[in-house]
Amino acid sequence: METTTIITADDHPLLLKGLNDFLLERGYNIIGSGKNGREAYNLIVNKNPNIAILDIQMPFMSGIEIAQKCKTDCSETKIILITLHKEREIYEQAKELNIFGYILKEFALEEIETCLDNVINGEHYFSPNIATNLNKKNPDTSILSVLTPSEKKILKLIAKDKTNKEIASLLFISYRTVEKHRSNIIHKLDLEQKTNSLLIWAKQNQANLN
Structure with missing residues (x-):
């Protein structure tokens, strides 16, 4: 010492x-x-x-x-x-x-x-x-296991403040497909059907999305 x-x-x-x-x-x-x-x-x-x-x-x-x-x-x-x-x-x-x-x-x-x-x-x-x-x-990351790889990609982009239009362009999919994925993610994560509820969740759990 x-x-x-x-x-x-x-x-x-x-x-x-x-x-x-x-x-x-x-x-x-x-x-x-x-x-x-x-x-x-x-x-x-x-x-x-x-x-x-x-x-x-x-x-x-x-x-x-x-x-x-x-x-x-x-x-x-x-x-x-x-x-x-x-x-x-x-x-x-x-x-x-x-x-x-x-x-x-x-x-x-x-x-x-x-x-x-x-x-x-x-x-x-x-x-x-x-x-x-x-x-x-930070909640249990096992909750993310219910999401598909595509849904996880979209969630990462949502956490980066990307709009549906930007996400569609980045992933080469249609705007409607992005909307459908968002709806599925909200349902799987059991989030409230409120404006920005998915964005808030994605921001709060961004460290677990990498």
């Missing part, structure tokens, strides 16, 4: 001090702290820490942007992001960038030691609180 070098960064001074004090009290080796994304990135480049604990939203560079640059630079620093964001897109982006830790600010002091223990051992730690939150927002 003492030999593992760590830098921290947060644009909120009190939060940064609180995190640093918490880690120092527990014997972690903090070798630098930044007040914005640019300072954080420069610390990573100049000090080459084992771990960087970064707020995801900072001036000049976000935690995600820093992680992207570190990946491009082939940096060996393992990134841990602390975030208020619970969106699936950012969560998935973090995984794609091989970010080692991803925890919510509201649980940061509860989870940071567990996260660090995992990361120090070369393992990833994504807060179970985030996974629970995402699962609440």
